[in-house]
Amino acid sequence: MTRPQDDAGRWIVHSERPIYENEWVTVGLADISVPSGERFDHHTVTLPSAAMTVVLDDAGENVLMSWRHRFVPDVWNWELPGGLLDAGESPAETAAREVEEETGYRPRSVEHLVSFEPMVGTVRSAHHVFLARGVERVADATELNEGSFEWISLADVPELIAKGRIANSGSLVGLLHVLALSGPTARSRAE
Known part of the structure; x- marks a missing residue:
């Protein structure tokens, strides 16, 4: 079952910047808005595939x-x-x-x-x-x-x-x- 994507439910990333990075991990801070309209900073972690x-x-x-x-x-x-x-x-x-x-x-x-x-x-x-x-x-x-x-x-x-x-x-x-x-x-x- 495939559901259509609903942009009204999408979290919006206004910007993201790394706050720590090396070859194994990048920790970032993203400025996001959620569907309710609330806007806040959210941590992200990026690891190699x-x-x-x-x-x-x-x-x-x-x-x-x-x-x-x-x-x-x-x-x-x-x-x-x-x-x-x-x-x-x-x-x-x-x-x-x-x-x-x-x-x-x-x-x-x-x-x-x-x-x-x-x-x-x-x-x-x-x-x-x-x-x-x-x-x-x-x-x-x-x-x-x-x-x-x-x-x-x-x-x-x-x-x-x-x-x-x-x-x-x-x-x-x-x-x-x-x-x-x-x-x-x-x-x-x-x-």
Whole structure:
């Protein structure tokens, strides 16, 4: 269902300026008006775009994930391979490169699943999720700080999510998307 855009509901940005910036993050201050007519300053955060990949084995039964610690929220969780887009690199190129660097596997195919904004109310940071069906081992991983990669049964993913063992937004979006595509509703549509 597509809804028409209603300019009466649009927030208006009169100006925006950076108040802190480096290669990892830009914090800005925007002068905005909301539909009620109220005008005020609103903080913005801009982060580099990222790409991640749901890597399935040849049978489509297992997904390649890393068990790793994220120090900012102090969380251990399973994550998909992925990373930030390099200058001049397409999201698909980033997705394939990150799989190979982090795991030592080269995807046989990479197809776009979905792009999303993880914190759409304040943060700009496009995340692009891809699906790789099958991989070939080509080398040892070169990114040594990305955790320990293992093949995880796709059937175990819903329980891992329920137990909070998958907490990364890109991993959640990608895995839930793949599960929805392979679930009973998707199978009945294909029949």
